[in-house]
Amino acid sequence: MKQHNFSAGPAILPASVLKEAAKAVTNYNGIGLSLLELSHRGPEFTAIIEEANALMREILELPDGYQVLWLTGGASTQFCMAPMNLLNEGETAAYIDSGVWANKAIKEAKLFGNIDVIASSKEQNYTFIPKNGKVPKDAKYLHITSNNTIYGTQWAKFPKSSAPLVCDMSSDFLSRPFDVKPFGLIYAGAQKNLGPAGTTVVIVREDLLGTVERKLPSMLDYRTFIKENSLYNTPPVYPIYVSMLTLRWIKKNGGLKGIQRKNKTKAAILYNEIDQNPLFQGTVTDKADRSLMNVCFVMTEKYAALEKEFMHECKANGMSGLAGHRSVGGFRASIYNAMPKSSVQALVDLMSDFAKRKG
Numbered sequence: 001m002k003q004h005n006f007s008a009g010p011a012i013l014p015a016s017v018l019k020e021a022a023k024a025v026t027n028y029n030g031i032g033l034s035l036l037e038l039s040h041r042g043p044e045f046t047a048i049i050e051e052a053n054a055l056m057r058e059i060l061e062l063p064d065g066y067q068v069l070w071l072t073g074g075a076s077t078q079f080c081m082a083p084m085n086l087l088n089e090g091e092t093a094a095y096i097d098s099g100v101w102a103n104k105a106i107k108e109a110k111l112f113g114n115i116d117v118i119a120s121s122k123e124q125n126y127t128f129i130p131k132n133g134k135v136p137k138d139a140k141y142l143h144i145t146s147n148n149t150i151y152g153t154q155w156a157k158f159p160k161s162s163a164p165l166v167c168d169m170s171s172d173f174l175s176r177p178f179d180v181k182p183f184g185l186i187y188a189g190a191q192k193n194l195g196p197a198g199t200t201v202v203i204v205r206e207d208l209l210g211t212v213e214r215k216l217p218s219m220l221d222y223r224t225f226i227k228e229n230s231l232y233n234t235p236p237v238y239p240i241y242v243s244m245l246t247l248r249w250i251k252k253n254g255g256l257k258g259i260q261r262k263n264k265t266k267a268a269i270l271y272n273e274i275d276q277n278p279l280f281q282g283t284v285t286d287k288a289d290r291s292l293m294n295v296c297f298v299m300t301e302k303y304a305a306l307e308k309e310f311m312h313e314c315k316a317n318g319m320s321g322l323a324g325h326r327s328v329g330g331f332r333a334s335i336y337n338a339m340p341k342s343s344v345q346a347l348v349d350l351m352s353d354f355a356k357r358k359g
C-alpha cells in the first residue's frame with residue numbers, strides 16, 4: 001500500500017533523494033566503494049561538502065560575511081553554543097518564548113548572560129506567536145523560533161529588531177525565501193526538512209564572533225569550524241551527503257520560491273478541510289500564525305470520542321506519524337518540503353469521507 005509519512009521528525013525526504021542516497025551506501029558514484037567507508041578528507045567527500053556549501057549559498061542568496069557550517073549535536077547543542085559564542089557575561093539577550101524548544105533555548109542561554117524573555121504565549125499553551133515584545137536597546141541579539149513544530153505555529157513575517165536575529169529554523173528551514181540580512185545566526189537540525197538526523201546547519205555572520213571574553217572549547221567555537229571548513233574533526237559525512245542531494249532537489253524544484261508555492265498549496269488544502277469539516281478544528285488561535293509545515297488539529301467537542309477511530313483509519317490507509325505531540329494531543333500532520341500534494345489530498349479525502357459516514 002502507498003505509505004504517507006506525516007512524521008514530525010526525522011521526517012519525509014524526497015523519493016529521488018532516498019533512491020540516490022541508497023545507491024551511495026553500496027557503490028558511491030560507481031567507484032565500487034561505499035560513501036560510508038571513504039575518508040572525509042578524500043576527493044569524493046571534498047567535492048560533496050563543497051557542492052553542499054555552494055548550493056546553500058546560492059539557494060539562500062547568502063551575502064558575503066556569512067559562513068555555512070555543518071555541525072553535530074543537534075539543534076539542542078545550538079541552544080548553548082549560540083549564547084556561549086555571542087553573549088558575554090553581564091550582557092543581555094532577548095528571547096521570545098513560543099514553545100518548548102524556545103524554552104529549552106532560554107534555559108541554556110541563562111548559563112551565559114542576562115536573558116530577557118520579552119514575550120511568551122506559554123499561558124495559552126503556545127497557541128499563537130507572541131509578537132508584543134520590545135527588544136531592549138542593549139540586547140546583543142533577539143532569539144526566535146521560526147516554526148514551532150509541536151504547536152503548529154510559524155512566524156509568517158519575522159519580527160523587526162535593532163539587534164541581530166538568532167533563529168532556530170529547524171522545522172521550516174529552506175521552506176520559503178527570506179532575507180538573510182537581519183539574521184546574525186541561523187541554526188537547523190537537518191532531520192526535519194533537509195536530511196537525516198546527525199548534522200545541524202549553522203549560518204553565521206562572521207563579524208559577530210570573537211567578541212566574548214570567555215574561553216571556548218574548540219568543539220564549541222564556531223571559528224574552529226569556519227577555519228577548517230567544517231572539517232576540524234570527522235563530520236557526519238552521510239547526513240551531509242543526503243542534505244546535499246536535497247539541496248540539489250530544491251534547486252531543481254524552482255529554489256525557495258518554487259518550494260514555497262508548493263508548501264502554500266499543500267497547507268491551504270489541509271487547513272481548508274479543517275475549517276469546513278464539522279468534525280475537526282485547528283488548535284492555533286490566530287490563523288495568521290498557522291504553520292505551513294506542521295498542521296495541528298483536534299476533533300470538535302461533539303465528536304471528540306471519535307479521535308481513536310479516525311487515527312485507526314489513518315493507519316489502515318497507510319498514513320503514519322499523525323499523532324499530535326504528547327503535550328498537545330490530537331493530530332499533527334507534518335507536511336514538510338518533501339511531502340507530495342497527493343499525500344495531503346489523501347488525508348483530506350479521508351477526513352471528508354469520515355465526516356460523511358460519522359457526522
Ligand SMILES: *Cc1c(COP(=O)(O)O)cnc(C)c1O
Nearest residue numbers: 074075076101149168170171189
Ligand atoms: C526538533 C527541533 C529541535 C531539536 O532538534 P535536535 O536536533 O533533536 O536537537 C529544536 N528546535 C526545533 C524547532 C525543533 O523542531
